[in-house]
Amino acid sequence: MSSHRLRLLVVAAALVGVSACGGTTDAANKDDESRSGGFPLTVEHALGKTTIPAKPKRVATVNWANHEVPLALGVVPVGMAAANFGDDNDDGVLPWVEEKLDDLKAKTPVLFDETDGIDFEAVADTKPDVILAAYSGLTKKDYETLSEIAPVVAYPDAAWATPWREIIRTNSKAIGLADEGEKLIKKLDGDIATTAAKYPQLKGKSAMFMTHVDPNDVSQVGFYTAHDTRTQFFQDLGMKIPGSIAKASEGTKKFALTKSAEQIDAFDDVDIITGYGDDTGELLKTISKDPLLSKIPAVERGSVYLLPGTSPLATAANPTPLSISYVLDDYAAALAEAADKVK
The missing domain is CATH 3.40.50.1980 (Nitrogenase molybdenum iron protein domain)
Structure with missing residues (x-):
């Protein structure tokens, strides 16, 4: 996908955002700020620093499992990687993800086919405000190309080595739901402790x-x-x-x-x-x-x-x-x- 097309998509998305904000009142703006989670915010990661200017409304994810964080917190991504392992019915969605989508009464997001690597054009077509990749194998080139589309949050330390708690912390912070992310970690810690006690x-x-x-x-x-x-x-x-x-x-x-x-x-x-x-x-x-x-x-x-x-x-x-x-x-x-x- 050419850099020129990426830039056109980004500009178009920005113009839509400006138009949508034209009629807001001061009171509404203050209310949005109170729920913004401290935006703009900067996330440091292994591939650099990413500044997210405002609380994302359109969330895309790439690589393995990053979509599970927003879904667990009630946010349906506009696009996510199709499952290529463990998909028992070959629909590109793992059973626990399908169950959560049903709970949220949501349609399946756009599925990115990553068989041959990240489909940058498909990601750009979803017009995301942020791209989550806290658990991923992004290369520097992948990161730079995705960053032409939207702010990208990569892995904190090493590729494919982010522990599940840090996946939640990193991705939830990026979408303005850090407190909710900590509550999710606490719940899962409790589930694990209960199960471990049985064995x-x-x-x-x-x-x-x-x-x-x-x-x-x-x-x-x-x-x-x-x-x-x-x-x-x-x-x-x-x-x-x-x-x-x-x-x-x-x-x-x-x-x-x-x-x-x-x-x-x-x-x-x-x-x-x-x-x-x-x-x-x-x-x-x-x-x-x-x-x-x-x-x-x-x-x-x-x-x-x-x-x-x-x-x-x-x-x-x-x-x-x-x-x-x-x-x-x-x-x-x-x-x-x-x-x-x-x-």
């Missing part, structure tokens, strides 16, 4: 989340580091990050690493292993029969639970504002089943 066998267990094992080549084991939100979520449930994973995470900001099968003794301190599997269970059988991987203590005793394929449950292992309460009990129960095998 006391999880407390203190060390857990590792595998990224992948290729059934046709088991020479490498991928795993998420301590910087990844999936690994961090274990701690929310009362579990801990194994020393081996913590050590491997030192000196890097990467959210995933690999080890060769010859190094599997590094995982001797892992009580529970989870990760992405398949619907047939063949991957777990392959791991259990492999001469090297089968020697991992968690594999030997059977304290492994691989999430089925691209199911909603597998998707929700990466915690997001709406998915947490939707699948939390199922996820904790699966981990508890593995924990029961740890002596």
Whole structure:
């Protein structure tokens, strides 16, 4: 999409905004200011500083799960990324998002197809006042291109590494609902604590989340580091990050690493292993029969639970504002089943 077209869209949106404000009274303006959440406001993030001049009325989101924050707070985005993983009915909307849209009696927003990257023209066509991307993999170029459309709020530290609480804090602040965001965090913390209390066998267990094992080549084991939100979520449930994973995470900001099968003794301190599997269970059988991987203590005793394929449950292992309460009990129960095998 050309910079010229982007600038025309931005100018057109601005003119519409000026026209709409022409008939407001001083009293109405003061009322708007009292609800504005301190606008204009500036948000600092890993890609720079973003100033949002006024409380956004049209909110667009890109990449994974950012749309869940405004939705959880009662704001329907004008556009959001289509789901490309865990979408059980192939409509581009995850079940917990669909449920929330139904609760709000809202139509599905414009869905951006991000199969080949961000669709900048589709985002621009929604004429957003702000673009939320607190949990994302935006490059500097992505950020600069999106910024020609509207103010962009990127990730605070590293790509794809924003914890769920910070996703809520960052995105809710950007839309003038910071207080409501904190209330949402408090509610979810309560839900997590209640669920964790139902499964006391999880407390203190060390857990590792595998990224992948290729059934046709088991020479490498991928795993998420301590910087990844999936690994961090274990701690929310009362579990801990194994020393081996913590050590491997030192000196890097990467959210995933690999080890060769010859190094599997590094995982001797892992009580529970989870990760992405398949619907047939063949991957777990392959791991259990492999001469090297089968020697991992968690594999030997059977304290492994691989999430089925691209199911909603597998998707929700990466915690997001709406998915947490939707699948939390199922996820904790699966981990508890593995924990029961740890002596």
